[in-house]
Amino acid sequence: MRTTTVGIVSVTLLAAGCGGGAHFANKSRPPTPVDSTVYINDARVSVSPNSIGAGPVVFTITNQASRTETLTFQRDGNGSAVASSAPINPQTTTQVTVDFNQGDYTVATTNPGGTQAQKATPTSIQSAKLHIGPPRPNSNGALLQP
Secondary structure, rough: HHHHHHHHHHHHOOOOOOOOHHOOOOOOOOOOOEEEEEEEEOOOOEEEEOEEEEEEEEEEEEEEEOOOOEEEEOOOOOOEEEEEEEOEEEEEEEEEEEEEEEEEEEEEEEEOOHHHHHHHHHOOOOOOOEEEEEOOOOOOOOOOOO
């Protein structure tokens, strides 16, 4: 009986030691997402906070305007859209997650439907500016993160 126990313990220790030669990359996780709010009314778009470090940002958008609006995040300089929301009906909210690089951005509304000419027509709602600073630290030390 004693030899059987010693044999089982030996095999278990040997099997546990076999994985010791493997090396795994310890890659950094992305920064913890930051929450931000966007308020749209008939006159302007407002972003709070309007200065954030680079990385993922979760926007909660509320449309208090009198008509359906689509929100677009554009990088200043080249004017390319980084992200946009689905059409947001009046008096409703939605969420959009954007992973930003450092730079300045414009947050503006666009016409959500109709012809290409209607979509290209600028709205009368004043856009907001968003400044994205240096990258935020990774979330390696944060608990309950994926």
